[in-house]
Amino acid sequence: MARYGMTCDEKLCVTCNACVLACKSENKVPEGEARCWTVQEERGVFPLLTVETRSERCNHCENAPCVSACPTGASYYAEGGIVLVDPNKCVGCKVCTIACPYEVRYMHPDGYIDKCTFCVHRVREGKDPACVTVCPTGALTFGDLDDPNSEIHQQLKRRTSKVLKPEEDTRPRLFFLT
Ligand code: SF4
Ligand code: SF4
Numbered sequence: 001m002a003r004y005g006m007t008c009d010e011k012l013c014v015t016c017n018a019c020v021l022a023c024k025s026e027n028k029v030p031e032g033e034a035r036c037w038t039v040q041e042e043r044g045v046f047p048l049l050t051v052e053t054r055s056e057r058c059n060h061c062e063n064a065p066c067v068s069a070c071p072t073g074a075s076y077y078a079e080g081g082i083v084l085v086d087p088n089k090c091v092g093c094k095v096c097t098i099a100c101p102y103e104v105r106y107m108h109p110d111g112y113i114d115k116c117t118f119c120v121h122r123v124r125e126g127k128d129p130a131c132v133t134v135c136p137t138g139a140l141t142f143g144d145l146d147d148p149n150s151e152i153h154q155q156l157k158r159r160t161s162k163v164l165k166p167e168e169d170t171r172p173r174l175f176f177l178t
Contacts, residue, residue: 002144004060004080004118005173006132007155012139013053015040019131019140020055026119026130033106035116036131055131055140057116058083058104059164059172069099074112080144081173082120087112101168118142145173 015038023029023036036057043050060083067075067083074089075096085096085105090112097105097113108114119129123142127133132140143152155161156175163172 002080003146003173004082004123004142005145005152005175006057006060006118006129007141007152007161007175007177008054008056009139009141009155009159009177010052010054011177012137013038013055013135014137014139015053015055016136018134018136022130022134023057023116023119026122027117029114030106030109033108033114035104035114054176055135056102056104056164057131057174058118059102059170059174060116060118062171062173063169065099065101065168065170066096066105069095071095078120080123082118082123084117084120085113085115087114101165101170 017038019036020034027035029035036055038055041052043052064083067077072089072091074086076084078084092111105113105115122129128142132142141152141155143150145153147153155177159177161175161177163175
């Protein structure tokens with residue numbers, strides 16, 4: 001059984017938003033909402049400023065508070081640990097959006113909670129998520145974290161990386177290569 005994850009190389013991400021647009025079109029994301037977005041964060045004090053650039057989305061946490069909080073089982077772990085929402089079971093109570101520390105969920109106009117799915121429909125066909133495919137600098141990598149031969153496994157072995165809000169103990173599977 002795979003354990004899917006994603007890396008975003010902060011040295012390669014140029015915040016061009018190609019990932020954001022590809023995701024919107026691939027997943028028919030409603031107007032005004034987004035399943036992924038880019039961030040530019042300044043670090044340090046002038047004149048020693050550095051800018052961190054990255055593409056963010058649901059972290060598909062291994063210890064996902066959205067899943068444990070959901071009273072109907074609508075939020076669940078699918079194959080490879082991908083965190084999904086079943087629109088048919090979702091009652092729109094938003095308990096999951098409060099439980100998630102990352103603000104990655106939105107209410108779909110059809111009345112259910114929606115978010116990044118790692119393009120599970122593409123993954124099931126052996127393809128990469130749309131954002132990974134279109135990134136012009138190759139900043140995004142998707143794959144099986146447990147496969148020692150996978151690119152993502154090799155990257156995480158070779159490079160330093162971080163996750164967002166590690167103190168929340170959610171065990172994110174979206175890693176930022178620094
Ligand atoms: Fe759930 Fe939020 Fe983690 Fe995504 S980032 S799995 S919505 S807790
Ligand atoms: Fe579960 Fe839907 Fe309520 Fe979120 S809004 S906790 S997915 S039933």
